[in-house]
Amino acid sequence: MEISLAGRVLLGTILICIAAVMAAPVLSEDQLRRGEYLATIMNCAGCHSTGALRGRPQPRGHLAGATVGFQVPGHGIVYPPNLTPDRETGLGTWSGTDIVKAVRSGVRPDGRVLAPAMPWHSFGALTDADAEALAAYLKTVKPVRHRVPATVDGAEPAKAPFLALRIPE
Ligand code: HEC
Numbered sequence: 001m002e003i004s005l006a007g008r009v010l011l012g013t014i015l016i017c018i019a020a021v022m023a024a025p026v027l028s029e030d031q032l033r034r035g036e037y038l039a040t041i042m043n044c045a046g047c048h049s050t051g052a053l054r055g056r057p058q059p060r061g062h063l064a065g066a067t068v069g070f071q072v073p074g075h076g077i078v079y080p081p082n083l084t085p086d087r088e089t090g091l092g093t094w095s096g097t098d099i100v101k102a103v104r105s106g107v108r109p110d111g112r113v114l115a116p117a118m119p120w121h122s123f124g125a126l127t128d129a130d131a132e133a134l135a136a137y138l139k140t141v142k143p144v145r146h147r148v149p150a151t152v153d154g155a156e157p158a159k160a161p162f163l164a165l166r167i168p169e
Contacts, residue, residue, distance in 0.1 A: 027136050035137025038130055039063075042123065047080040050146060053163070064144035065089070069152070069162035075115035076153030077162045086143040099135035 039045070046052055050061025053068035065082035072078060082090035091099060098109045106113050106120035114120055126134070149160040 031133045032137050032140060034130070035133035035135070038126075038134045039137055042119075042134075044083065047118075048083050053080075054161075060144060061146065062144075063138070063141055064146040065148035067149065067160055069149065069158070069160060070115065070117035071162050071164035072115040072117050075117075076151050077158050078115045078117060078151050079148040079160065079162075080118070081148050082144065082146050083138055084141050084144045084146075085139055086145050089145050089147040090143060091138065092143060096132065096135040096139065099138060100131040103134065104131055 045057070045063055047066060048063050049057050050064050050067060051058040052061075053066055058064075063083040064086075066080040069077045069079040084090040085092045087093055094102075094109060101107055102109075102114065103120060104124045104126055106116075106118065108114065149158075152158045152162075
């Protein structure tokens with residue numbers, strides 16, 4: 001049977017797609033469990049879950065971003081963002097490499113360096129395998145649509161609560 005040129009091109013494309021899918025790294029269950037374990041002991045949810053910083057974590061707010069911020073000298077008031085894979089309000093458009101970079105070196109994809117209230121100085125000690133497991137786990141969390149308050153810098157007053165350092169006179 002003769003296969004037309006268009007048929008051969010289509011067949012070739014299908015074979016390339018199958019090869020690409022097979023070559024993609026497969027995340028093992030163990031790796032995801034390790035990522036979840038790390039997220040737990042590194043307390044991501046303690047800051048990044050809705051209600052957690054008020055002692056009232058919301059059942060559907062797991063890792064979905066805080067409504068309580070941190071006032072950090074030189075950085076304004078920053079609110080722990082939504083880490084779920086929601087594309088508009090969370091990390092849905094970030095690659096695993098973007099997440100690893102932000103967690104270990106504090107650098108966001110847009111180049112901004114995160115305030116040290118996000119403990120990236122300590123998290124920099126994560127091994128490659130652990131950082132990748134953590135990022136892979138975050139990608140499996142259920143996406144939640146929740147936008148945290150914008151960073152407050154300059155003179156405008158904060159509209160959402162925040163933690164600040166008070167130095168006695
Ligand atoms: C002590 C509180 C705290 C803990 C614990 C913490 N974070 Fe954060 N994180 C923050 C704050 C505050 C920011 C925002 C900093 C800024 O905007 O400058 C942030 C920002 C981030 C960002 C950047 C997101 C964005 O949209 O810009 C990522 C990614 C992130 N954290 C991941 C994690 C992960 C993963 C863990 C656990 C391994 C974790 N964080 C633990 C407070 C925390």
